[in-house]
Amino acid sequence: MQNLSLEKAIDVLKRASQPVRAVVEVELLQALGLVLAEDYAAAADNPPFDRSSLDGYAFRAESTAGAAADRPAVFTIVGEACAGTFYAEAVPKGAAIRIMTGSAIPKGCNCVVRQEDVTVQGNTLRVPYNLAPYSNYCFAGEDVQKGTLLAKKGTKLTAAHIGVLASQGYDRVKVWRPVRVALASTGDELTAPGQPLAPGQIYDSNLYLLAARLQELGFVPEILGSLPDDVTAAAEVIAGCRDKVDIILTTGGVSVGKRDIMPAVADKVGERLFWRLAMKPGSPALGYKMGSTLGLALSGNPFAAYATFELLAVPLLAYLSGNTQILPHHTTAVLTDAFPKQSKGRRFIRAYHEQGKVRLPEQHSSGSLFSAVGCNAFVEIPPGTGPLQPETEVEIVCLYRKV
Incomplete structure (x- = not known):
């Protein structure tokens, strides 16, 4: 098929492929940017206990009724609770404990006063104002209650999702396998950045452009490097990716010039799906398939490669990955x-x-x-x-x- 519309070419590529829905289980920190393969719910309340929102003293709020600067409520300090420890005894009426931010509030206490607001002499605490019950008090489950849906199947995981899942003790999650993308450029004229340029050569910007853009979109490409203007040599590299990646992206060698090898490469390794699009820039784009692997050969002109990547390759990647967020x-x-x-x-x-x-x-x-x-x-x-x-x-x- 030739001179397809952009939309028709996208449809042809989709029809020749299947969304990647193989499920893999990965460590939580490896899941950023991946898509959940199942729902995840809270296994417990978070926080798992009533806790203090600040550093201060915990006691029964009713004991401060009528307190003022000239007649403070007086408490006896009977202990201390720090984050990570637990004060197991019930605190009696008229007593208080020193408590740190995030610490569990013990039985017998229903409020916390800021340590900056009180006076302490020895084990005597003086509170100069009345506190309402549950002042500076965080209830168990205030953030998330047990059974709450944290992230549903199909969710692309962000840093916030990772934090929430970690707060529930999840160290591994099931995700859809990431889309595997191989990337190459073609052309004897290309030189890798950092190397000296010979006469007639240029630096390979396309490979770096698309590799960086793929990473921006959440994909980790396998870099095949620059392929020579030789059908047999290029076909050998590309055929080596057969059924090992989901899509091979190349730039260059796709028009009708003497060294535009990609149409012949596509014929050698698989079957053409289309060649040439009814659009500018990037009209000589080529789609092909070998086994379960799609091939997409884009123009070697830098902006044409960029434009057809965004308009043609990105919708395909969104379809394969299930991440519609990246769609134009x-x-x-x-x-x-x-x-x-x-x-x-x-x-x-x-x-x-x-x-x-x-x-x-x-x-x-x-x-x-x-x-x-x-x-x-x-x-x-x-x-x-x-x-x-x-x-x-x-x-x-x-x-x-x-x-």
């Missing part, structure tokens, strides 16, 4: 700048979106990446659209940004 968001905004070009076909241009306004950078070349720094959206221009003027309302695609 479609809305409208008012253009603040002119776009002077005619758009014969469907076009996406980089933009800065904020509070219903969208601003364009000066550079829009597919080979230019610097002007994409800070961009958080694409303006979608329908086929047959003439130059755009300021104050035009346009359709935009907002990109997921981790916050």
Whole structure:
């Protein structure tokens, strides 16, 4: 299939794959960003006991009735409770214990007074005002009660989820296996950053761009490196990923030039799903499949690779992972700048979106990446659209940004 719409290409990729729903159990600290495979409920009240919200003294509140600065309530200090310890005896009327923040409040006490507000001489405590029952008092289960649903199946775990699960004693959780992504670039002209450039060579920015973006989105790519402009050699590397990863992403070698090897590689390792999209930039994108592994070959032009990754690969990754949070968001905004070009076909241009306004950078070349720094959206221009003027309302695609 050729010259597919973006939406049709996404549909073809989805139909050729299955969401990753294999269940694995991982250590809690390894679960950040992963998706729960089952519901998790509170196994106990949190806090598990009535506790003090501050450092001070605990006693029976009724004993402070009528207390004032000139006639304080007087208590005998009979003990101390620190966090992590437990004062097991009941505190009698007229007695108090010194207590620290987070400590369990013992029987016989129903309030806590701040230590800054009282006077202590020896084991005598003087409280200069009346306290209501349960002042500075945290009840068992005040945060979470036993049986409360902490996180339901399908939840992408955040740091807060990890903390809540830890507070209930969970040290391992069942999650959907992370989507396995392999990443490579193609081209004899590519040199790894940090190495000297030979004449005619360029640094491999695409590999770093997409690897970093994958990590922003919560995926850990397997880096295959830069593949040579040789069908057999490239096919050997890609075939080695067959059924070991869920998707292989490559950039470059996907058009119709002498060294555009990826169509032939796709034919050698599997079957083509589509080639070329009815959009700019990134029209020569190629989808293919080998076994249970999908392949997606994107343009080697840096911005074209970036755009088709966001518009084509990210929806596929959202489908495979079940994490719909990363999907691009479609809305409208008012253009603040002119776009002077005619758009014969469907076009996406980089933009800065904020509070219903969208601003364009000066550079829009597919080979230019610097002007994409800070961009958080694409303006979608329908086929047959003439130059755009300021104050035009346009359709935009907002990109997921981790916050």
